[in-house]
Amino acid sequence: xxxxxxxxxxxxxxxxxxxxxxxxxxxxxHMAFMQLWLAGLPVAVALWRFRPYVAERLIAAMxxxxxxxxxAGIVPLLFLQTLYPQFFYPATILQxxxxxxxxxxxxxxxxxxxxxxxxxxRVLASLIAALLLTWIxxxxxxxxxxxxxxxxxxxxxxxxxxxxxxxGFALALDREALLRLGLMAGMAFGTVAAFLAGLAGFGRxxxxxxxxxxxxxxxxxxxxxxxxxxxxxxxxxxxxxRLPAALQRxxxxxxxxxxxxxxxxxxxxxRGTAGALVLAQLGVxxxxxxxxxxxxxxxxxxxxxxxQVPVRGEWGSVALFLITLLLGLGVLxxxxxxxxxxxxxxx
Amino acid sequence: MxxxxxxxxxxxxxxxxxxxxxxxxxxxxxxxxxGFLLADGVTWAYRHRRADVLAYLRDLAxxxxxxTIVFGAVTGVGIWWTIGLTAPESTSALIHxxxxxxxxxxxxFVLEIVSAFAFxxxxxxxxxxxxxxxxxxxxxxxxxxxxxxxxxxxxxxxTGRWTPERDxxxxxxxxxxLPQVLIRTGGSLAIAALWIGVHLSLRAPEPLREExxxxxxxxxxxxxxxxxxxxxxxxxxxxxxxxxxxxxxxxLLIMTALNFGAxxxxxxxxxxxxxxxxxxxxxxxxxxxxxIGAVAITSGEFLREGxxxxxxxxxxxxxxxxRVAEVPTxxxxxxxxxxxxxxxxxxxxxxxxxxxxxxxxxxxxxxKVQVGEALYNYHxxxxxxxxxxxxxxxxxxxxxxxxxxxxxRHLHRTNPAMPPWLGNEAEREALIAYLVALQKxxx
Numbered sequence: 001x002x003x004x005x006x007x008x009x010x011x012x013x014x015x016x017x018x019x020x021x022x023x024x025x026x027x028x029x030h031m032a033f034m035q036l037w038l039a040g041l042p043v044a045v046a047l048w049r050f051r052p053y054v055a056e057r058l059i060a061a062m063x064x065x066x067x068x069x070x071x072a073g074i075v076p077l078l079f080l081q082t083l084y085p086q087f088f089y090p091a092t093i094l095q096x097x098x099x100x101x102x103x104x105x106x107x108x109x110x111x112x113x114x115x116x117x118x119x120x121x122r123v124l125a126s127l128i129a130a131l132l133l134t135w136i137x138x139x140x141x142x143x144x145x146x147x148x149x150x151x152x153x154x155x156x157x158x159x160x161x162x163x164x165x166x167x168g169f170a171l172a173l174d175r176e177a178l179l180r181l182g183l184m185a186g187m188a189f190g191t192v193a194a195f196l197a198g199l200a201g202f203g204r205x206x207x208x209x210x211x212x213x214x215x216x217x218x219x220x221x222x223x224x225x226x227x228x229x230x231x232x233x234x235x236x237x238x239x240x241x242r243l244p245a246a247l248q249r250x251x252x253x254x255x256x257x258x259x260x261x262x263x264x265x266x267x268x269x270x271r272g273t274a275g276a277l278v279l280a281q282l283g284v285x286x287x288x289x290x291x292x293x294x295x296x297x298x299x300x301x302x303x304x305x306x307x308q309v310p311v312r313g314e315w316g317s318v319a320l321f322l323i324t325l326l327l328g329l330g331v332l333x334x335x336x337x338x339x340x341x342x343x344x345x346x347x
Numbered sequence: 348m349x350x351x352x353x354x355x356x357x358x359x360x361x362x363x364x365x366x367x368x369x370x371x372x373x374x375x376x377x378x379x380x381x382g383f384l385l386a387d388g389v390t391w392a393y394r395h396r397r398a399d400v401l402a403y404l405r406d407l408a409x410x411x412x413x414x415t416i417v418f419g420a421v422t423g424v425g426i427w428w429t430i431g432l433t434a435p436e437s438t439s440a441l442i443h444x445x446x447x448x449x450x451x452x453x454x455x456f457v458l459e460i461v462s463a464f465a466f467x468x469x470x471x472x473x474x475x476x477x478x479x480x481x482x483x484x485x486x487x488x489x490x491x492x493x494x495x496x497x498x499x500x501x502x503x504x505x506t507g508r509w510t511p512e513r514d515x516x517x518x519x520x521x522x523x524x525l526p527q528v529l530i531r532t533g534g535s536l537a538i539a540a541l542w543i544g545v546h547l548s549l550r551a552p553e554p555l556r557e558e559x560x561x562x563x564x565x566x567x568x569x570x571x572x573x574x575x576x577x578x579x580x581x582x583x584x585x586x587x588x589x590x591x592x593x594x595x596x597x598x599l600l601i602m603t604a605l606n607f608g609a610x611x612x613x614x615x616x617x618x619x620x621x622x623x624x625x626x627x628x629x630x631x632x633x634x635x636x637x638x639i640g641a642v643a644i645t646s647g648e649f650l651r652e653g654x655x656x657x658x659x660x661x662x663x664x665x666x667x668x669x670r671v672a673e674v675p676t677x678x679x680x681x682x683x684x685x686x687x688x689x690x691x692x693x694x695x696x697x698x699x700x701x702x703x704x705x706x707x708x709x710x711x712x713x714x715k716v717q718v719g720e721a722l723y724n725y726h727x728x729x730x731x732x733x734x735x736x737x738x739x740x741x742x743x744x745x746x747x748x749x750x751x752x753x754x755x756r757h758l759h760r761t762n763p764a765m766p767p768w769l770g771n772e773a774e775r776e777a778l779i780a781y782l783v784a785l786q787k788x789x790x
Contacts, residue, residue: 003687005349009670010443010511022450067416067460070424074453081431081439082446089350089435096353096360096432103367103425110417154691157351164692164721165354165728168432317447317515321454328454331484335458335465338481342472 002150004303005086012082013314016306019079020297026075028289031187032282033069036195037062037113038137039188041130043220044116048123054212057199058192059126062113070106084147084300091146094156096168098139105132137184141177148299179235180292186228187284190258193220194281197265201274204344214269217277221262228255242298243291251291254284348669348677348686348769350435354728357735360433365652367429369645371422373538375493376531376644378415378459380539382489384566385411385466386482391562393475400559403551405470410546412467416460433729436668437503437659444509444518445499452495458488493531501527504651505584506661522584529577534644536570537613539563541633541640544620548633560628564620571614586661589654592764599653602646609643612636656730657759657766665766667726674769681705682722682770689721708773712780716789719781722774733785740785748783755779 012019040058047055080088092099109132116125146152156170197217200210232252240248258280265273353360385408392400430438442449462485466478473481498519502509507521540563547556547563582590593599616636620628628636657666664670669677676685683689683704693699697717703710707718723739731739743751755778759767768775 003349003691005687008439008443010440013443013446013515019446063416064464067420067464068457070420071453071456071460074424074427074456075450077427078442078446078449078453081442085435085439085442086349089431089439093351093353093432093435100363100429100432103421103428107418107421110421114413114417154695157688157691158695161351161692161696163354163717163724164689164696165352165724168353168355312514314447314515317445317451320515321447321451324451324454328458331458332461335461335481335484338473338477339465339469342469342474342477345472 002153002303003090004150005090007304007309008085011310011312012306013312014318015311016083016309019083020293023076023079023083024290024293026072026079027293028286029072030069030076031184031285031289032191033065033072034137035184035188035191035285036065037069037129037133038185039192039220039224040065040195041113041126041133043189043192045123045126045130048126051212051216053208054196054216055122055126057209058196059113059116059122061195061199062129063117066110066113070110080147083306084304086304087147087150087300088143090150090153091172092143093168094146094153094160094166095139095143095170095172096166098168098171099143100168102136102139105136109133109136134181134185138173138177138181139171141181141184142171142173144296145174145177145180146172148296150303176235176238179231182227182231183235183288186224186226186231187255187288189220189224189227190255190262190281190284193217193224193262194258194278196220197262197269197274198278200269201271210269214266217269218259218262218266221259225255225259239295242295244294247287247291247294250287254280254287258284348667348682348689348725350668351688352724352728353432354724355732357732359728359730359732359736361729362736364426364429364433365648367422367425369648371419371426372648373641373644374414374419375423376535376538377411377542378419379486379489379493379532380535380537380566380570381411381415381542382482382486383536384539384543384563386479386486387566388559388562389482390479393479399555403555403559405467406550407543407546408467408470412463416463420456420460434659434668436670437664440660440664441499441503444502444515448495448499448515448519452492455488455491455495459485459492462488490532490535493535494528497527497531498524500651503658503660504589504655505586506663511663523581526577526580526584529573530581530647531577533570533573533575533577534647537567537574537617538637538640538644540567540570540617540620541613541637544628545630545633545637548628548630556628560620564617567617567620568614571610571617574610585654588657588763592654592656593650595762596653596764599650602649602653606643606646606650609639609646612639613643656764665769667729667766667769669766669769674767677769678767678771680771681774682725683707683718683774686725689725692721693718706773708776710777715777715780716784717781718774719777719779719784722770722778723781726769726778739782743782743786746786748779748786751782751786752779755782 040062044055044058047058109129112125112129112132116122116129152172156172157166160166160168160170193216196213200206200213203209236248236252258277261273261277261280265277355363385404388400388404392404462481465473466481466485470478498521501523502518502521505521505523506518509518509521543563544560547559551559593603613636655661658664659666659668662671673685683693690704693704694701697714699710699714699718707715710718727739731737731742734740746754754761755768755775758765
């Protein structure tokens, strides 16, 4: 039995099911933005030579993707630490230096993204950012794998404990973590393609961009589907028993379906097909976000029954959050509407 | 004690927190105060139809957005990252009390980012009223973010009437909440004026500097007034042990002096800026003033952290990560009995028999020292590196074995910033054996 700490004695602020729903929502949001940089940067590096115009548009979007991706990443981590602190902290402490390293690496990558966006050493800066962010993704996958696999803790602890404390130089980057990174990268190519189709269809009128994006969208989807299919076919059997069949099917077949739509976009580009593709890709992300969170919850559920953890009923603070969210959405809608209107006017 | 411990040589793991937190605070406070200064500057420039001021502010906004969004946001997440690694029990407690406070802060953080981007990237496209409104939305959301985070950080120093049965709002509106909001708001305005002073000295033509420095200095002087009012309130609500720490610990005394000194120098500089405009300031002076401002913030943060000892969360969790309510149980059963990771280490890595864990004092000396070393890592290493920060080896070097034994026996009475001994008698003997061996040059 691994030395799993007891649940926090303060108990859950509200029933776990709500916290889980918020965690899924946050993970979905994070995935949408994070995938833009995960595949967007390597795609931009590849396109600088052959399609510099598209690469430039992609890179211009990266600072925003980074800002919102990092920001949205706070949400699932916050609720993960509320639901499963006794799993998450030991897993990251055992890999402490690698987990800590994410912060300086992220700073460097973020700076490189801005350098590329401002036109300084564009190829080199995008390449550095792409490599660092992929590495960060791998470290994340490793941390989340170990969070859900306490049976792996003691092996690392025995190998890295000095005087009873860990030195933190372990990295649990195993096959499963790499396969999940592959799945994420596969979906990410689709997200980038859908983003480009959306930009060409709904952004400022730009015939050149639309012409260049048209053959790229199906191509990116095919690359993404290849990666997704390869990683998925190796990963899915290992978690088949932890996922309801309907969810399994939704997560697996949403990507091929979106690829078919991408093919249609290649034949008949326009607002209709672009819109459908963006919606389909959001479906890919949502079904896979739910599937991933369910798998994690099932894996951790082998060790703890959240139903047994007392609930404090912190509804006052939930009300504060919801009221702020409502007001915030109002202000956000005003900002986005203003930005939408003004960017469409002639400069 | 239920979590594994990460030991960082020379520094101690918790000292990684200020390495991330202090640069973050210096930038994050600029993000808050700078929001007000920029919004005010843009409003003034539009109302007086000053294209030259708007052109300068656009240049400033670019620097501002880059620094605060990239560095401020990543290091902000970084603090959270680091506390989870170095103080998991306390982080878990904070998250379980404040999860929806953090979620609320996330909402205002989204607004902060979106409005900052709109403010800068749509500079030429927004109508003046929209642009001004965008600036003020940014300033308000950045300040709300400060308020929400201050509710959480101030709770760690003054839990007030909170008990585990009480709700979020009792914890949030703790005794030092309001004073700290005032101090941080004031500090934000002051440090923003100093950051902008550097930018002005480097990027603005002299006539513009003449005009802008008094304007920004006024904000900063209002900030200094808030710091003064908040500071008085802060000292009034400090718990007794925190006041005692500030007087007893030489390092905290030095930090107090630095804090007061740097704040006074900054006040004088703002006064001078207000009276004499930009004539007196050039890039090296502006940088020096920013450095002085950074010293004030650093020493203030250090004081806030240091004064809290022996607690991580006042009255609830001690520095080694043990809840106050658990102390009698640990003292009765022993720390090892309640530290599964420590048990695993002693049994599997050192091969000690299970029955020996209950009474390590009866082990042969070399094994007793090994147990003592492990206890040291769980009980002491969060605040004392072996060598380096708060180094144990140099600390006990001049001590005799009797003094070492006495200090460990009367840990809390010898120094009120220390927690009580959190294990049983036999474990205390093992720790003493380790410290004596350490002092003699081993183990």
